[in-house]
Amino acid sequence: MSLSHRGRRVPLLLAASALAALGTAGLAQNLASFSAQAEAGKLAYAKNCAACHGAEMQGQIATGLKGDEFLGKWGAGSATLDDLSVYIRENMPPGQGGILPDETYTNIIAYIMEQNGAKHDGPLSAGENLSEVTLPAPTVDSAVGGLSTRVHPLPPGPPIPNPLASYTPVTEALLSDPPADEWPAWRRSHLGHGYSPLGQIDTSNVGKLTVAWAQALPAGNNMNEPLVHNGVLYVFGYGDQVFAFDAASGRMLWRYQRKLAEGTPLTSHKTIALYGDNLYTATSDNKMIALNAQTGKLVWETSLTDRDGMRNPGGPLAADGVIMQGMASQAPGGGIITAFDAATGKRLWTFETVAKDGQPGGDTWNGEPSNERKGGSVWTSGSYDPVNKLALWGVGNTYDTAPLRDLKPGMNNDALYTESTLAFDPHTGKLVWYYQHNRNDQYDLDWVFDRVIGTLEVGGKTERVVLTGGKSGLFDALDAKTGKYLKTFDMGIQDYIDRIDPVTGDKHVKPELTPGRDKGPVFMCPHGGGGRNWSPTSWNPETKTFFVNARDVCTDLTPTSGAGLLSTGVRAVYAPPPNGDGNYGVLQAIDPQSGKVLWETRRRQTPDMGILTTAGGLLFTGWMDRQFVAYDQKTGKQLWSTGVTGVPNASAITYSIDGKQYVAMVTGVGNPLSFGIPDVIPETQLPPVTSSAVYVFALPDDE
Known part of the structure; x- marks a missing residue:
């Protein structure tokens, strides 16, 4: 060294x-x-x-x-x-x-x-x-x-390029519509598509992909989706470290390492953010920090919250000069979304995702005291609609289901703002609209995932919509400006909802499937740890096709005298679906316009990685057998795969340097899916050695 x-x-x-x-x-x-x-x-x-x-x-x-x-x-x-x-x-x-x-x-x-x-x-x-x-x-x-130079002088080495020397500020326009060769935001842009217009690597040559470079990251949890801007790849590593690499060669340009108090639980994050001259990340000690993107030096830091029991596994959304961060909690009080000025770190606003008495929605908790309400966690970053100037966030459920299950006379038990999409003015925190996808969830089937902004034909007109789905495998389309419900499409992996109101989108649960210790066993699909879970989808705006992966496993909810997963007193265990073939991993292409599943491919091992699609007709994702795989978008046919040392549980990205396209992905456990579902797939193995790395693939130079 x-x-x-x-x-x-x-x-x-x-x-x-x-x-x-x-x-x-x-x-x-x-x-x-x-x-x-x-x-x-x-x-x-x-x-x-x-x-x-x-x-x-x-x-x-x-x-x-x-x-x-x-x-x-x-x-x-x-x-x-x-x-x-x-x-x-x-x-x-x-x-x-x-x-x-x-x-x-x-x-x-x-x-x-x-x-x-x-x-x-x-x-x-x-x-x-x-x-x-x-x-x-x-x-x-x-x-x-x-070094001795007495006999011969040391010849000069080759010039080493430094892409940081040409760094340019990340603008609002760049985040809304990035140049084809960049990946400057989570899911590539503010719109959350997870799609790239690059097509050099396509269905005809993807089989020739090889490792262009790789770098070991600190061993430990890592589910981070890297960012690329001006030829620099930025990635978060275990132990609150941030790295900047030359995106073409893998040469490290700088490294930031945060000093944490002894005993601080170390966490991973889905995403980091770029805005202006800075890189932003949440930290394990619940700070938001701004690093100079050229040097890695700390610019400012501020506390996200002083509440105990708060976590930040999602990541920041940077939009219109504001840095927003969601927080997760199972402690009384619930989750929050908080916002800061990008330049100074000054706190701008904080929104409580569990409504309290006296607040809008505070009367929807079935009479539960405000200081005992739980849930509403936010563990996925938001999207930003630059047309309507709205920040869009998803909110999770509550494990404290018992006080909500049975509606009390004269009460409301919807439990706002759980299972909702929230649309904010990013500067003021004003809630412009909200839509609750699933009222009073009694199954741990969150709707807290990515919000995709696209267009669909509605009533003969092209409308700007927000597409988002829950663990149930149901996906709602909402009017992006107003939050009005438009339609639902279904992966076909759930059996507990038997009717959806065509006007309001209300989901009606089969009464006989309501669980609790005072009821009999309930078998239903999917399991709260299965379904469409954690990993982001991808939307191809050219073909208007939606791609999603899921874990097709069901659950047996049996009464228990203990606390159980849910406070209604049930034990939730995995179960194979009826008439299943032992292939629990699902990958689908869906036409949201018609609601039809265009194709489906299955795998015995389950997915634990988000989806990347490209203009080259490719779809990339990863599985619990540690295979990183490329598929044909049109057919679902597997075209290429490679094994990796760690669990591929982040989302892949693609970018281009000097006309050469690269595909990058990060390995390392950290999201709940990376532990698999060994009860129904007993041969599942986690890596015997904890590790983390970034892999970058490209075509050979002669291609």
Whole structure:
């Protein structure tokens, strides 16, 4: 490993063992002097660094860290220690940078300084700026960078392109209608299509796809859909790290790593966002941060919420100068959607997705006290309609079904705003319209997924519509301006709704399928963990075709004396569908105009990845058997597949650099689908080793 510093290459390697091996050597808070700190660093060095750098820092597997050669690179008049400190913290142990406590890194740096004759007035502070700290000059002239140029000069290397040098701000127009070669937003644009107009890779040549480049990401949960702008691929990694890669070569351009308080549960996110000069992401400690997209440096951060028990697995929506983020919770109070000024991080508004007494919709909770209402989680990013200037968000259900199940006299038990589409003015948070797709859900069959903005023929006229579906496999079309119900189309995987009102879209549940501990067992389809779930759809605006994948599994709801999945007191277990053939993974093409399923293909393993479609007639998605697969959009025929090391549970993207088309995808568990449904597919295996990576595919150069 090496560090580039003022034109010099500085080899460094600090091998580190498990955190537990550090013992008290990593605790610097009570060290009263620089020498005491260096002594603590000596112990940490012996346990974690000596095997590579030598017991006396003389160099062994890795370079030495003291003496004339080291001082020739870092001594007085040569360089300060800032870059050395940053490099060690961000990159050591190799591949696990930042895993050690700040105090441990500081102690080791103090020991290296002390061994090279440096002095410091008092102990170093963790993360201290060392720009004014210098080491003694070397006693003899030493070779720069450890490279001899006495006989032959080092020939110049090839020029390394830096696409960040030509970065241009991400505008509202670009997010609404991106250039064909880019993927600057979740699902590519504000409209949520998951479709690209690129067609260099098509049905005739997709079989020749090969890996163009790949990069390991921090091992752990990852369900992030990358973004591409100006030839740079941005992706979120486990441990709240963000990476910028050259999208053509995979060369890392910058890396941001957030420092989190010990014990913070680490989370993954479906998406990040670009707007103006910044990249935006939610963090595991419930902050919204803005990073400079060219440098990765923190621009601002602000708290998403001070409520306990809140999560942010979706991701931000950036639109019209506003950054919006949905939050999920099963604690009393419910979920929220909150918004910030993109330039400053100033909070603009917060909307409670579980309506309280005195608020619009507050009288729809069957008399349940406001402080006991739960649910309304938001765990998918929103879409933005630039024509009607509305931000569109989906809201989940409530697991606390018991207070809502049986309508009390004179009450309303719709439970707003669960299972709804919400349309906001992004600047004020004013709720312009809402539509509740499924009232009083008693089955955990959310409608919290992507909102797709497209056009359909309605009454002989072309109308702008919002298309969205729930776990049931039912999809509603709404008027994008008003939220008026237009129609429903059905995947055919549900059996618990027997009638849909053609005017209002109200779904009528079969009364005999209402579950609870005071009722008998209920068998119905789909299971709350099955159906159309988590993974985004794709909409081809040219062919007006809708593509969706699902898990065709049913559920047996049996009474239980315990809490159960739902507070009505039922245990929900997976069950195969009636007359099933053992193939539980479903991929469909649907014509929303007619409501017909144009084709369906099935697979024994279930999907866990969103859908990408392209102008080349291709559809890409991934499955629990760790296969990334390309299909013919017209027929559903499989055309190409490749195995990957991790679970492909994010959504693939495609982009073009200098006329060459690439397809990229991320692996790593993190969404609920990535754990499969082993009860009905017992041979399902998760990867034996936790990993995460970004894979990028392209055609061979001679194609």
